[in-house]
Amino acid sequence: xxxxxxxxxxxxxxxxxxxxxxxxxxxxxxxxxxxxxxxxxxxxxxxxxxxxxxxxxxxxxxxxxxxxxxxxxxxxxxxxxxxxxxxxxxxxxxxxxxxxxxxxxxxxxxxxxxxxxxxxxxxxxxxxxxxxxxxxxxxxxxxxxxxxxxxxxxxxxxxxxxxxxxxxxxxxxxxxxxxxxxxxxxxxxxxxxxxxxxxxxxxxxxxxxxxxxxxxxxxxxxxxxxxxxxxxxxxxxxxxxxxxxxxxxxxxxxxxxxxxxxxxxxxxxxxxxxxxxxxxxxxxxxxxxxxxxxxxxxxxxxxxxxxxxxxxxxxxxxxxxxxxxxxxxxxxxxxxxxxxxxxxxxxxxxxxxxxxxxxxxxxxxxxxxxxxxxxxxxxxxxxxxxxxxxxxxxxxxxxxxxxxxxxxxxxxxxxxxxxxxxxxxxxxxxxxxxxxxxxxxxxxxxxxxxxxxxxxxxxxxxxxxxxxxxxxxxxxxxxxxxxxxxxxxxxxxxxxxxxxxxxxxxxxxxxxxxxxxxxxxxxxxxxxxxxxxxxxxxxxxxxxxxxxxxxxx
Numbered sequence: 001x002x003x004x005x006x007x008x009x010x011x012x013x014x015x016x017x018x019x020x021x022x023x024x025x026x027x028x029x030x031x032x033x034x035x036x037x038x039x040x041x042x043x044x045x046x047x048x049x050x051x052x053x054x055x056x057x058x059x060x061x062x063x064x065x066x067x068x069x070x071x072x073x074x075x076x077x078x079x080x081x082x083x084x085x086x087x088x089x090x091x092x093x094x095x096x097x098x099x100x101x102x103x104x105x106x107x108x109x110x111x112x113x114x115x116x117x118x119x120x121x122x123x124x125x126x127x128x129x130x131x132x133x134x135x136x137x138x139x140x141x142x143x144x145x146x147x148x149x150x151x152x153x154x155x156x157x158x159x160x161x162x163x164x165x166x167x168x169x170x171x172x173x174x175x176x177x178x179x180x181x182x183x184x185x186x187x188x189x190x191x192x193x194x195x196x197x198x199x200x201x202x203x204x205x206x207x208x209x210x211x212x213x214x215x216x217x218x219x220x221x222x223x224x225x226x227x228x229x230x231x232x233x234x235x236x237x238x239x240x241x242x243x244x245x246x247x248x249x250x251x252x253x254x255x256x257x258x259x260x261x262x263x264x265x266x267x268x269x270x271x272x273x274x275x276x277x278x279x280x281x282x283x284x285x286x287x288x289x290x291x292x293x294x295x296x297x298x299x300x301x302x303x304x305x306x307x308x309x310x311x312x313x314x315x316x317x318x319x320x321x322x323x324x325x326x327x328x329x330x331x332x333x334x335x336x337x338x339x340x341x342x343x344x345x346x347x348x349x350x351x352x353x354x355x356x357x358x359x360x361x362x363x364x365x366x367x368x369x370x371x372x373x374x375x376x377x378x379x380x381x382x383x384x385x386x387x388x389x390x391x392x393x394x395x396x397x398x399x400x401x402x403x404x405x406x407x408x409x410x411x412x413x414x415x416x417x418x419x420x421x422x423x424x425x426x427x428x429x430x431x432x433x434x435x436x437x438x439x440x441x442x443x444x445x446x447x448x449x450x451x452x453x454x455x456x457x458x459x460x461x462x463x464x465x466x467x468x469x470x471x472x473x474x475x476x477x478x479x480x481x482x483x484x485x486x487x488x489x490x491x492x493x494x495x496x497x498x499x500x501x502x503x504x505x506x507x508x509x510x511x512x513x514x515x516x517x518x519x520x521x522x523x524x525x526x527x528x529x530x531x532x533x534x535x536x537x538x539x540x541x542x543x544x545x546x547x548x549x550x551x552x553x
């Protein structure tokens with residue numbers, strides 16, 4: 001059991017990475033200062049009470065002087081150590097959140113199709129915040145109480161072992177009482193955490209789909225579901241409080257017995273002349289620190305278990321295998337003739353389900369306008385994601401300029417516009433510069449004109465510096481698509497792949513946009529995923545898909 005607790009604690013602290021030992025050293029130094037001063041008080045109290053008892057003014061003055069020195073040192077050192085601890089703790093704690101976000105971003109594309117964004121946000125915020133509380137508060141308290149308890153125990157043994165023994169026995173009973181019903185508390189904590197994740201997911205869905213919620217008058221049903229989840233969480237919290245009350249009552253009874261036990265034994269020893277009054281007062285002050293230490297031991301194993309339960313979802317994310325994108329060695333490593341991308345015997349399925357792509361063989365040539373067509377479910381979007389390097393083939397090979405290509409090569413050479421382009425919260429210019437952070441305004445103007453976006457951007461209140469809100473919701477669907485196409489054009493990639501990226505654009509503007517994209521063929525290959533026959537007529541080549549295979553190419 002002891003080894004398991006240590007291993008569990010190490011697992012939590014290992015999240016701090018290289019900063020772990022610096023952080024722990026800082027915590028230890030700060031946690032020692034306050035107990036060190038507190039442990040001097042019982043000894044000085046004993047000194048002063050005995051001075052009064054024997055009528056020694058000299059000893060009494062020395063006691064007061066010592067108290068003043070302790071107060072001054074405490075007032076100076078405690079704020080300094082607290083400042084040092086706060087400064088030391090922020091960097092590693094923020095590093096945990098940064099490392100988790102970095103790990104999440106590096107996970108395979110398929111992972112995000114299986115996870116709800118609200119659930120991931122819950123882990124990045126709520127779970128990490130609770131972990132921070134363990135690092136900053138609980139760890140400090142554990143070390144501080146441990147130092148105080150051990151010091152108090154040593155001092156009590158020095159005073160009289162006859163008083164120390166009953167304090168130790170009652171302390172052990174107190175620790176056992178705090179470990180009471182640990183499994184029930186852990187299960188309760190697991191349930192509350194899951195309900196919290198469900199609530200976050202529901203809120204994220206509701207806010208993200210607010211148009212649907214209002215249009216279908218879904219508010220009542222949504223609020224009913226949310227109230228149901230919160231009601232379950234409230235009942236779980238009530239159950240947790242009942243368990244805590246039982247444990248607290250047991251601890252209170254044992255602590256009270258300990259106090260009166262020390263007082264009675266001390267009074268008896270004073271009456272028999274085997275112990276002085278000052279020592280009894282010191283023993284009463286010291287026993288509190290010893291009991292607190294044993295209570296902390298009782299809570300510590302449970303605290304680690306609860307924290308591990310809270311951190312389990314964080315560990316689950318860190319345990320997820322990051323995608324292996326490979327390295328891009330630069331364009332100089334590839335000598336391209338006419339053939340850019342080649343897929344040989346490509347196969348792909350989602351999570352070992354029925355294959356979406358079956359033995360795909362295609363070639364994408366330089367400077368051509370290619371239409372990728374097929375019925376819904378034929379595998380067009382899946383093939384688009386593979387060509388873009390968002391997902392790897394399950395089997396088969398994908399080549400770039402005749403050499404086997406990893407996902408990093410494809411991502412560097414293919415610009416992608418999805419069916420539902422995503423715009424980030426910020427300005428229009430911020431979103432455009434994702435395609436090329438170094439682009440000049442002249443290059444941006446030229447590109448947005450090609451994407452038929454410049455005119456409506458110029459009419460915005462702040463032009464290119466207009467804030468567009470989360471997901472670009474202040475813009476129409478067609479406007480978002482045109483900004484996404486402009487962003488992709490700015491990337492200056494060898495291939496521009498548009499997956500039905502003009503579905504929300506009216507036909508007149510779409511025709512102008514297509515003319516502009518066809519003119520881009522002199523600079524890059526354009527792959528257009530589309531259903532409309534009118535678009536297919538304008539292509540150099542049409543790749544037709546059906547049920548995961550290439551029907552015509």
